[in-house]
Amino acid sequence: AQSVTQLGSHVSVSEGALVLLRCNYSSSVPPYLFWYVQYPNQGLQLLLKYTSAATLVKGINGFEAEFKKSETSFHLTKPSAHMSDAAEYFCAVSTIIQGAQKLVFGQGTRLTINP
Amino acid sequence: EPEVTQTPSHQVTQMGQEVILRCVPISNHLYFYWYRQILGQKVEFLVSFYNNEISEKSEIFDDQFSVERPDGSNFTLKIRSTKLEDSAMYFCASGSAYNEQFFGPGTRLTVL
Numbered sequence: 627a628q629s630v631t632q633l634g635s636h637v638s639v640s641e642g643a644l645v646l647l648r649c650n651y652s653s654s655v656p657p658y659l660f661w662y663v664q665y666p667n668q669g670l671q672l673l674l675k676y677t678s679a680a681t682l683v684k685g686i687n688g689f690e691a692e693f694k695k696s697e698t699s700f701h702l703t704k705p706s707a708h709m710s711d712a713a714e715y716f717c718a719v720s721t722i723i724q725g726a727q728k729l730v731f732g733q734g735t736r737l738t739i740n741p
Numbered sequence: 742e743p744e745v746t747q748t749p750s751h752q753v754t755q756m757g758q759e760v761i762l763r764c765v766p767i768s769n770h771l772y773f774y775w776y777r778q779i780l781g782q783k784v785e786f787l788v789s790f791y792n793n794e795i796s797e798k799s800e801i802f803d804d805q806f807s808v809e810r811p812d813g814s815n816f817t818l819k820i821r822s823t824k825l826e827d828s829a830m831y832f833c834a835s836g837s838a839y840n841e842q843f844f845g846p847g848t849r850l851t852v853l
Contacts, residue, residue: 667846669832669845669846669847670784670832670844671844675840675841677840716783718784720840726772726789726791726797727772727774727836727841727842728774728786729786729842731783731785733782734784
């Protein structure tokens with residue numbers, strides 16, 4: 627079975643500082659990995675995805691993530707935090723069943739940006 | 742930009758009542774999903790639907806749950822007899838390919 631662990635349920639950084647949100651996965655097959663963001667009272671928006679191509683994946687809003695197989699990690703980073711980045715972030719791993727995809731999510735990390 | 746929509750945004754019901762949560766997926770998508778998020782917990786997979794049938798369902802998706810795509814545009818989740826523990830945010834998602842899903846804004850279900 628696949629699983630995801632997000633280290634840190636709450637992360638707080640200053641505006642302009644580096645954002646690092648940690649995600650480790652467990653998968654018996656090569657994984658597809660995703661980061662989603664959820665703003666208050668909204669649905670889940672895809673930030674970026676890894677699907678076995680380049681290990682460094684660039685997403686929207688200046689975020690990127692690096693797939694490291696040896697560390698079973700897919701950490702999300704952004705060089706300089708902006709106030710609008712405050713949200714809940716979810717890492718997910720997927721399995722493919724009969725062509726459809728099942729996402730297994732981590733617990734989420736709430737990112738707070740301090741002025 | 743096309744988006745997944747869900748109605749209602751908030752549904753309050755009495756325990757034992759039936760509820761139907763509605764979703765309109767993005768029009769050319771072929772894969773449809775329901776997830777739920779109990780307050781303070783992780784997002785959990787409920788069911789996937791492709792080619793007019795369920796592809797996979799989780800242990801949560803028992804006989805009280807059903808899904809339907811009645812008219813080629815809507816995708817519904819029915820809970821026949823709601824329990825208190827069904828209170829959660831329910832998310833619909835759709836995708837055109839197996840490696841991406843677009844989520845709706847969710848329906849908050851409160852069972853009293």
